Structures are given as structure tokens and as C-alpha cells.
Amino acid sequence: MQTFDTVKAGSLEQVSLKTESISGSEAVLDAFLHEGVTTIFGYPGGAIMPIYDALYDYQDKLEHILVRHEQGAIHAAQGFARTSGKTGVVFATSGPGATNLVTGLADAMIDSTPLVCITGQVFAHLLGTDAFQETDIINITTPITKWNYQITDATEIPTVLAKAFFIACSGRPGPVLIDISKNAQLQKFDYKGYQKCEFIRSYRPKPFVRQEYVEQAADLINKAKKPLVVFGQGVILGKAEKEFQDFIEKAGLPAAWTIMGLSALPSGHPLNVGMLGMHGNYAPNVLTNECDVLIAVGMRFDDRVTGRLDKYAKQAKIIHLDIDPAEIDKNVKTTVSVWGDCKETLPLLIQLLNHNQHPEWLQTFKALEQKEIDACIQNELHPTGEQMTMGEVIDVLNELTEGKAVIVTDVGQHQMVACRYAQFNQSKSNITSGGLGTMGFALPAAIGAKFGAPNQTVIAIMGDGGVQMTIQELGTIMQSQVDVKLLILNNQFLGMVRQWQELFHGKRYSFVDIESPDFVQVAKGYGIPGQRVTARENLKEALKAMLEYKGAYLLEVMVGKENNVFPMVEAGTSVSEIRLK
Amino acid sequence: MQKQEFTITVYTEDQIGLLNRIAIIFSRRKVSIDSINSSPSEIKGIYRFTIVIHETEEMVIKICRQIEKQVDVLKTYYNTSDEIVWQELALYKVPTDEVAEKVQVERLLRENGARAVVIRKDYTVFETTGHREETDALIKVLEPYGLIEFVRSARIAIIKNSNGFHEKLKEFEQLAPGPELVENEYLNKRNEVFDY
Ligand SMILES: Cc1ncc(C[n+]2csc(CCOP(=O)(O)OP(=O)(O)O)c2C)c(N)n1
Numbered sequence: 001m002q003t004f005d006t007v008k009a010g011s012l013e014q015v016s017l018k019t020e021s022i023s024g025s026e027a028v029l030d031a032f033l034h035e036g037v038t039t040i041f042g043y044p045g046g047a048i049m050p051i052y053d054a055l056y057d058y059q060d061k062l063e064h065i066l067v068r069h070e071q072g073a074i075h076a077a078q079g080f081a082r083t084s085g086k087t088g089v090v091f092a093t094s095g096p097g098a099t100n101l102v103t104g105l106a107d108a109m110i111d112s113t114p115l116v117c118i119t120g121q122v123f124a125h126l127l128g129t130d131a132f133q134e135t136d137i138i139n140i141t142t143p144i145t146k147w148n149y150q151i152t153d154a155t156e157i158p159t160v161l162a163k164a165f166f167i168a169c170s171g172r173p174g175p176v177l178i179d180i181s182k183n184a185q186l187q188k189f190d191y192k193g194y195q196k197c198e199f200i201r202s203y204r205p206k207p208f209v210r211q212e213y214v215e216q217a218a219d220l221i222n223k224a225k226k227p228l229v230v231f232g233q234g235v236i237l238g239k240a241e242k243e244f245q246d247f248i249e250k251a252g253l254p255a256a257w258t259i260m261g262l263s264a265l266p267s268g269h270p271l272n273v274g275m276l277g278m279h280g281n282y283a284p285n286v287l288t289n290e291c292d293v294l295i296a297v298g299m300r301f302d303d304r305v306t307g308r309l310d311k312y313a314k315q316a317k318i319i320h321l322d323i324d325p326a327e328i329d330k331n332v333k334t335t336v337s338v339w340g341d342c343k344e345t346l347p348l349l350i351q352l353l354n355h356n357q358h359p360e361w362l363q364t365f366k367a368l369e370q371k372e373i374d375a376c377i378q379n380e381l382h383p384t385g386e387q388m389t390m391g392e393v394i395d396v397l398n399e400l401t402e403g404k405a406v407i408v409t410d411v412g413q414h415q416m417v418a419c420r421y422a423q424f425n426q427s428k429s430n431i432t433s434g435g436l437g438t439m440g441f442a443l444p445a446a447i448g449a450k451f452g453a454p455n456q457t458v459i460a461i462m463g464d465g466g467v468q469m470t471i472q473e474l475g476t477i478m479q480s481q482v483d484v485k486l487l488i489l490n491n492q493f494l495g496m497v498r499q500w501q502e503l504f505h506g507k508r509y510s511f512v513d514i515e516s517p518d519f520v521q522v523a524k525g526y527g528i529p530g531q532r533v534t535a536r537e538n539l540k541e542a543l544k545a546m547l548e549y550k551g552a553y554l555l556e557v558m559v560g561k562e563n564n565v566f567p568m569v570e571a572g573t574s575v576s577e578i579r580l581k
Numbered sequence: 582m583q584k585q586e587f588t589i590t591v592y593t594e595d596q597i598g599l600l601n602r603i604a605i606i607f608s609r610r611k612v613s614i615d616s617i618n619s620s621p622s623e624i625k626g627i628y629r630f631t632i633v634i635h636e637t638e639e640m641v642i643k644i645c646r647q648i649e650k651q652v653d654v655l656k657t658y659y660n661t662s663d664e665i666v667w668q669e670l671a672l673y674k675v676p677t678d679e680v681a682e683k684v685q686v687e688r689l690l691r692e693n694g695a696r697a698v699v700i701r702k703d704y705t706v707f708e709t710t711g712h713r714e715e716t717d718a719l720i721k722v723l724e725p726y727g728l729i730e731f732v733r734s735a736r737i738a739i740i741k742n743s744n745g746f747h748e749k750l751k752e753f754e755q756l757a758p759g760p761e762l763v764e765n766e767y768l769n770k771r772n773e774v775f776d777y
Contacts (some may be wrong), residue, residue, distance in 0.1 A: 326646040
């Protein structure tokens with residue numbers, strides 16, 4: 001380990017550096033300590049054993065969560081990163097261990113989640129020989145990592161890890177994979193200490209902000225009669241929630257969110273006009289095609305948000321604030337683009353904005369909202385039929401949590417319902433797989449989310465299909481004693497696919513009728529208590545029991561088998577053609 | 582927007598795997614690369630890729646931004662063919678007795694700006710350098726004489742309106758980026774770049 005001897009020599013302070021011989025594995029862990037890593041999610045194996053061996057001596061400083069599958073490790077690290085705002089860290093062995101990370105890497109890449117994944121690799125002299133458990137993980141993960149690198153010599157470890165952490169969490173964050181051959185983990189070398197990386201010649205995390213474009217944007221907003229803000233996760237990643245709120249409040253701008261932007265603005269904020277996109281709210285979707293200035297903040301015009309691009313906001317002047325230059329004009333051509341971190345650009349913009357309100361324009365949102373309430377929200381939240389709806393479960397949950405819980409959703413109907421109806425009063429509390437739509441995400445991500453936000457209630461909301469994709473992580477919950485609430489909304493179908501089959505394939509329910517085990521019994525096998533609710537009158541008590549239980553708890557709620565999520569912008573249609581039924 | 586030929590020039594750090602990272606940007610968009618060349622640049626340790634594609638300018642801009650986004654890429658430029666000086670090298674192998682008997686070799690070489698690289702009893706290898714039409718022309722001429730093998734190199738190109746990369750590199754070596762740096766080259770010329 002590095003030691004500094006400070007020798008007073010006259011008035012001069014001399015620092016002499018003693019180098020020490022340490023192993024590559026120790027250098028990895030020392031890097032973690034310098035980067036403020038507290039929690040590692042991982043799974044050991046032959047090719048990463050030297051690192052695990054070193055970890056044995058670091059157990060008091062670095063908490064390691066043993067998952068049941070490497071996909072669980074990486075989703076957990078994603079959950080951790082998303083609630084904590086820090087970089088998530090993963091260990092996996094070579095070959096199958098490394099390939100099990102692929103889904104999570106793709107997920108983290110598209111959702112801009114900062115991760116550093118360390119994979120073990122076979123001895124360097126075996127590379128390229130199809131050695132036991134050798135996989136070319138660098139080439140496999142090239143398109144789904146922000147950066148990746150293979151280390152075959154321990155002396156590279158300190159600088160490469162410093163680079164890895166810098167790249168993962170700066171600019172538009174993303175996953176980085178570092179593959180370390182076994183010989184490099186074992187190799188002893190002269191360690192001169194760890195130095196954080198703050199600059200890479202060929203990497204500009206933040207584009208230079210150009211005042212002239214800020215001025216042009218302010219001018220357009222000041223002149224707008226019907227402005228609409230659409231915001232995404234960029235607000236959260238830029239830690240610019242406060243700046244964002246000041247921005248919309250000063251100019252009286254209605255703001256609608258993508259599911260990745262959800263929770264950046266409190267649900268009850270008067271300028272919060274709801275969710276965009278395929279299963280978003282009626283008003284913001286319809287009015288996208290009526291606004292005169294559309295201001296996109298930290299979002300990337302995903303096709304689930306825009307619907308048909310050639311019919312998207314054609315009447316509007318478009319302002320795009322984004323940190324990633326490659327997002328500008330990628331899908332929607334902008335009138336003015338403000339390149340930069342919204343933490344910096346929003347304050348510049350606010351200075352130039354006039355105080356404004358758009359009461360009539362806001363009223364049009366209200367009027368359309370009423371239409372949506374009458375057509376679907378009322379039935380979803382307060383159904384009169386016998387069967388429970390997913391929406392009413394979320395509604396009761398809101399009442400009990402007051403919008404303070406971290407809600408981690410899986411993928412499917414329950415995800416859309418939860419994002420539509422769950423209330424959020426705190427940023428970084430909506431965790432979902434937005435870009436990749438990965439079923440199986442929620443259970444492990446909730447585990448990580450709790451480690452990232454230990455003082456908050458963490459609730460995983462899952463479908464009966466998705467929970468079975470990573471159900472083995474119940475074992476991780478059991479062993480690590482992590483307090484996560486598992487809420488399964490069971491419609492006895494792969495619901496979202498069934499909805500599409502009903503609507504677009506003439507009700508030909510091809511392989512969506514999924515059978516489930518007795519989830520409560522399965523949880524019990526892992527030492528996790530739980531119950532199943534089948535009747536409305538027991539719902540609230542059951543949710544309360546789940547929330548009040550100290551420790552992990554599983555609640556299965558049986559909901560209507562063939563309920564659908566509406567409104568819906570059908571694939572290939574325009575956002576203003578959103579259907580209410 | 583019409584498709585046309587563009588030459589993309591990428592300055593990069595010397596990093597293993599970067600060629601793959603760059604190639605993937607094209608392949609995932611189903612854009613085929615007409616030619617790709619990687620070589621050292623005028624600056625030690627900095628590499629230069631020259632990539633030729635046939636695409637719309639809009640697509641080229643998007644691709645250039647994706648390339649520039651890669652951590653180890655310093656800078657990406659794109660140019661139309663009239664903005665660059667470019668060359669390709671071609672080699673042709675023909676049976677020596679055929680050419681010797683039937684052709685006036687000297688005339689053939691002179692007319693096509695070619696030279697003989699190797700002359701053996703069994704075959705001769707010719708070489709020309711030039712634009713596509715020029716190297717193609719010699720194939721036509723040699724084909725009747727039993728062209729055995731033909732190969733053409735990737736394009737290499739020098740940008741006419743460029744002072745080399747030294748100055749730019751100095752900016753990159755500074756911590757605080759200058760306004761020109763991160764690139765908004767297209768924004769300044771947006772009316773030229775995008776058709777409104
Ligand atoms: C890994 C993966 N496989 C397949 C899909 C396609 N898919 C999207 S939603 C869905 C159905 C989800 O069913 P369930 O988990 O029961 O949730 P529900 O829609 O019923 O709420 C499927 C199969 C996916 N998103 N991810």
C-alpha cells in the first residue's frame with residue numbers, strides 16, 4: 001500500500017513516495033476505496049478468484065453481495081446507481097459469468113446508468129486459444145458499453161480503473177467493462193498509489209455551452225404562446241431537479257415526462273402535466289401536436305415517446321437541451337439546440353426568461369385530462385367490477401406511502417400502470433428498465449436500490465411473468481437480509497403481449513398463458529414471509545402489512561386477467577391519434 | 582436528401598479494438614463501407630482512419646457524431662470528394678508471355694500511368710495509383726490478356742482545407758475545451774447542412 005513520508009526540511013515540505021509491491025487484485029480493491037465504492041454485487045469463479053481472495057481481507061471496508069446469477073448482479077448494481085446517484089460496481093468471472101452480464105450492460109447503456117464491471121479473464125498466454133471459460137467479452141460488449149478495456153499487465157490497473165470510473169460517471173453516464181486476465185490479478189508490481197482521473201485527452205464529457213444558443217432558446221420560449229416541456233432522465237443524471245423546477249415555474253411551462261424522467265418533478269406539481277408516449281397521458285400526447293414551442297430537456301426522443309416521427313410536433317419550433325451531442329437532431333430536427341449539462345444550461349436559460357404564465361394553455365391540459373379521467377382513469381383506479389385492477393393497487397399504495405417510496409418496476413402492463421399512477425415526491429425514486437424493457441429487471445434492481453437508498457422503502461412491482469425470469473434472486477434477499485417489498489400483480493398472463501394480441505392479432509393468444517408457482521410458498525422456502533390477496537376488501541390491509549413488516553415481504557395480488565392499459569398510442573401512429581379505449 | 586460519396590477522416594488514440602468500435606457504428610445502421618484505411622498520422626501516436634461511404638449528408642452527420650462520441654476518438658471530419666485530394670493504389674497480375682507477345686507493354690504502361698513492379702517468367706505485376714476510373718481503366722485493358730489477380734487498396738485522402746492536426750491536438754490537450762472543440766461545427770453552418 002502507498003505510504004507518504006512527510007519530512008520537514010527547513011521551510012520546505014518534502015513528500016517522498018515509497019512504493020510498495022502489491023498484487024493486481026489488491027490494486028483493484030484499493031482503486032475502489034479511492035473511488036468511494038461501498039458495495040459490490042458479484043459472483044465468483046476461477047478467473048476472478050485472485051480478486052475474491054483479496055476481497056477476503058477487505059470485508060470490513062467493502063460490502064459484497066453474493067447474487068444468484070450475474071444478471072442479478074448487474075441489475076442490482078443498476079438499481080444501486082439509480083437510487084444513490086453513484087457508480088454501481090460488479091464482479092463476474094470469465095466466460096459464462098461475463099456473458100451473463102450482457103443484458104444488464106445493454107440495459108445500462110441505453111438508460112445511461114454508470115457502472116464499472118470487472119470481469120476475470122483467463123491467463124494472458126491463453127487468450128485466443130478457446131481456453132476453458134475464455135470468451136472474447138471485449139468484442140461481445142463493444143456496442144453495449146461506453147468504454148471497455150482488457151488488462152493483461154497489473155501495472156495498468158490503477159490508471160485504467162481511474163479512467164473507468166471517470167468515464168462511467170461523467171458526461172452522459174454509462175457502463176464500462178474492464179476485463180482482467182488472471183495473471184494480471186496475481187502479478188505483483190510496484191504500486192505508486194492511486195490517482196483519480198479527471199481528464200482524458202480524447203474524451204469531452206461536457207460539450208462547451210454556447211451562449212448564443214441559450215439566447216436563441218430563451219427568445220423562443222419568451223415568445224411562445226403554447227410552450228410544452230418534455231423532460232427525461234437528463235434532469236436526474238445532471239442533479240438539476242431544482243434548476244428544472246425553477247425553469248418551468250419562472251416561465252409557467254407545462255412539463256411532461258418520459259418514464260426515465262419520472263420522479264424528477266413531484267407528481268403533484270401544478271405544472272406537471274403527465275406522462276408522454278405510448279401509454280402516457282392523453283393531454284401531453286395530443287398537445288405535443290399543438291404546442292408552438294417544444295422544449296426537450298435531457299431526453300432523446302425515443303420512438304416509444306414520439307410515435308410516428310413524420311407526424312411528431314411538426315408545427316412546433318423545437319429546442320433541445322442535451323449533454324450528448326449525438327442525440328441532437330438524431331430523431332427530431334431542432335430549431336435551437338443547447339448542448340451541455342442541464343445543470344449548467346438551465347440556470348443560463350432561466351436568467352434570460354421572462355416571468356410568465358399560460359393559464360389558458362394550461363387549462364387545455366386540464367380539459368383533456370378530464371376526458372381521460374372519464375374514459376379510463378376512473379375505471380382503473382376505482383373499478384366497479386369484481387376483479388381488482390392494477391391501478392387500484394397502485395392507488396392504495398400511494399395512499400399508504402404518500403409518494404415517498406422507491407418504486408422499482410419490471411416490464412409489462414404493471415410497469416405502465418405503475419408509472420402512470422404511482423406518486424413520486426422524491427427524485428431518483430422511480431427505477432425501471434426504460435430503454436431496453438428488460439423483464440426480470442425489477443427483483444434484482446430492487447435489491448440494489450435498497451443498498452443505494454437504505455433509508456427508503458423500496459417496493460418492486462412485478463408481473464407474474466417477469467418475476468419468474470430472475471426469481472432466484474430471492475436467495476440473495478434471504479442471504480443479505482435486504483428489506484425489499486415484493487409486489488406481484490398477477491394477471492395469469494404475459495399481460496402486455498396478451499393486450500397486443502387482443503388488439504392487433506385478433507385475440508390469438510399465442511403462448512402468453514403462463515402458469516406460476518405458488519409465489520407465497522416459494523418465498524417461504526427462502527424464508528421470506530408473504531401472502532396472497534384475491535379480494536378487494538383485503539387489499540389495503542395486506543399492503544399495510546407488507547409495508548409495516550420489518551424485512552423482506554412478498555405480496556401477490558390477483559388482478560383481472562384481461563385488463564388493458566389505456567390510453568395507447570398504437571405503434572406506427574401519431575401521438576395525437578392516442579386512443580382512449 | 583440525395584446519397585453521395587463522403588470521405589470521413591477520424592483522428593484517434595492508439596487503442597486496440599477501436600477499429601471494431603468504429604466499424605460497428607456503420608454495421609448496426611446497415612451502412613456499407615466502401616473502403617476503410619487506418620494508418621499513422623503526421624503526429625506520433627495518433628492514428629488516422631479514412632472511411633468512404635455512399636450516404637445522405639444527414640446520415641453522415643449522425644454517424645460522425647456517434648464516432649466522435651467514442652472515448653478514444655479525438656476528432657471526426659467528413660468531406661465530399663471535391664474537398665479532398667485522394668488516391669487509391671491498384672495491383673494487376675497478368676501472364677508475362679501473354680502481355681509480352683500481344684501487347685506493346687510500354688505503350689500500355691505509359692497510357693495508363695502504370696509501372697511494372699515485378700516481372701517474372703510466369704507473370705508480371707503492374708501498379709497504378711489514382712482515382713477509381715483510372716485504376717478501373719487498366720483492368721479493362723488487361724482483362725483480354727488473362728488478368729490473373731487484381732487488388733485495390735482503400736482510399737487515402739488529404740483534406741484540402743486543413744492545416745493538419747497539430748493545432749487541434751493542442752486544444753485537446755488542454756483541460757478546458759475551447760468553443761470550437763467539442764463540436765459544434767455543424768451548428769454554425771446549420772443552414773448549409775440541413776435543408777429547411
Ligand atoms: C427479457 C424479455 N423477454 C420478453 C419481453 C417481451 N415482453 C414485454 S412485456 C411482456 C409480458 C410481461 O408479462 P408479465 O411479467 O406477467 O407482466 P404484465 O404485462 O402481465 O404486467 C413480455 C413477454 C421482454 N420485455 N423482456
